[in-house]
Amino acid sequence: MGSTSPTPPRFDVNKIAIVGAGPSGLAVAKYLLAQNAFAQVVVFEQQAEVGGVWNYSATARPIAQLPVPQVVAFPGWLEEPVYAGGEGGNGDEKGKPLFPTPMYDDLNTNIPHTIMKYSDFSFRDGCEIFPRREDVQAYLVQYAKDVRHHIKFSTQVSDISLREKNTQKPWEERDQWDVSTTDLVTGEKRKDVYDAIVVASGHYSTPYIPDGVADIKAFHEAHPGVISHSKMYRNAESYRGKKVVVVGTGASGLDIAAQIRRVSQTPLIVSAREGATEETLEHFGGGKFVQVGQIKRFLVEERGVEFYSLDDEDEEGNTVKVEGKEKPTIIEKDIDAVLFCTGYLFTFPFLTTLTDPPLVTDGRRVHGLAKHFLHINHPTLTFPSLPIKVIPFPLAEAQGAVFARLWSNTLPLPSRSALEAMEREDGDQKDPGKYHVFPKGGDGQYINELHDWVMRDGGGKEGGKEPPYWDGELLWQRGIYIEAKMQFEKTGKSATTLEELGFRYEPQEPKTVEDVKGTGDVAG
Secondary structure (H helix, E strand, C coil): CCCCCCCCCCCCCCEEEEECCCHHHHHHHHHHHHCCCCCEEEEECCCCCCCHHHCCCCCCCCHHHCCCCECCCCCCCCCCCEECCCCCHHHCCCCCEECCCCCCCCCECCCCHHHHCECCECCCCCCCCCCEHHHHHHHHHHHCHHHHHHEECCEEEEEEEECCCCCCCHHHCCCCEEEEEEECCCCCEEEEEECEEEECCCCCCEECECCCCECHHHHHHHCCCCEEEHHHCCCCHHHCCCCEEEECCCHHHHHHHHHHCCCCCCCEEEECCCCCCHHHHHHHCHHHEEEECCEEEEECCCCEEEEECCCCECCCCCECCCCCCCCCEEEECCCCEEEECCCEECCCCCCCCCECCECCCCCCCCCCEECCCEECCCCCEECCCCCECCCHHHHHHHHHHHHHHHHCCCCCCCCHHHHHHHHHHHCCCCCHHHCCECCCCHHHHHHHHHHHHHHHHCCHHHHCCCCCCCCHHHHHHHHHHHHHHHHHHHCCCCCCCCHHHCCCCCCCCCCCHHHHHCCCCCCC
């Protein structure tokens, strides 16, 4: 179907299914309900409580269940629950299903709650400016109170399929969806028809462990349990006295490495394509780390790893970029643990029937979406909060405000050609791994663009719940949060405001009309 196809009909949405009661699913539910235009909004949550990734469980998924390597975007299976009977987290009531998330014991957010929060709901008074995971989970439970009766807990969505059209002219009829679910407590199975679907199942479920590393599979088979992923990490105790490699220098990777290096052999080895800055490493432990490049190969017999060097020159002073010169390597033997902090794949094992285009291929991006959330071929299907390196709570609000208005016919659906143009412009087309990765500050601009769109063309405040808008102070907070987090750690993780950490916003006079209408000046 191209841009010359007939104008699509108005939406006829009465029943909406939301997959997931994490931060995005909860926010979207509120925007849909505030529209007062839909007969039924149902949220399916496979856990026994709201919270999504923040729904901590002390019991991690066993390392033995981790495929190594793991690069399959469609694993072809739904994750099986653990039925805890008194051990761990929120699944500790007998018979309640537990799906371990990547949340670990000692974790504070890396963004201040003043920009992390939903636009109309604040964190508790006296909360640390970078909240602990327990505070975030408690915050989400409180936020969910007025939509809790719409949530079907301990219910797993097993399949979502597009219904066949009944007419000879399918463009004259809107899509409908068959949704199959299983009650994980009673075993009851159901199939119901919905007019629109919100896939808010998150993207921290299927760990990514690269397969381009020589002998990784043979190493894993010979030394089971040595290779793991950050999703299985809970605390550093199991690494005490061991020789450890942490792969990845993202925020979680460095935070976990800093915890492990306090008890492991030193120096702890950190492997990544690009090294962290000296200031960052000093913050996380300084000389107790040694940085190396990417893994070249695993050494099965030696229980070792060969790494590329991060240096630009080899031992003879040859530049490694010169043709014919191979980058020097470093070998470490008798490795006790290799922890991959390499992120996750986009996977939707319950949604496999969309093939033109395929929803996912290698799991590094989701195809066929406008503005990173609205399916172009089937605009009654949305995927909130896919972007990475963003502030997800208000971003989900902004997206929810858009499709709540679209589905209620309050906001006109852009033309097919306009939606296709959005997809082309939304991200890096050449590198799928960077497509949903926003540049620094890009989420603030994105949130404001969606706000302006719905307020201008979607009925304003009378058209439904108003989405968030980031003023100059919020954009400033977004710009300094990394430095603020480092200061928070250095001062004992007790500060409750940015001012306590030495960061004070100083408004500047806007210089142009665009500054007034747009994001405004950012002090820093």
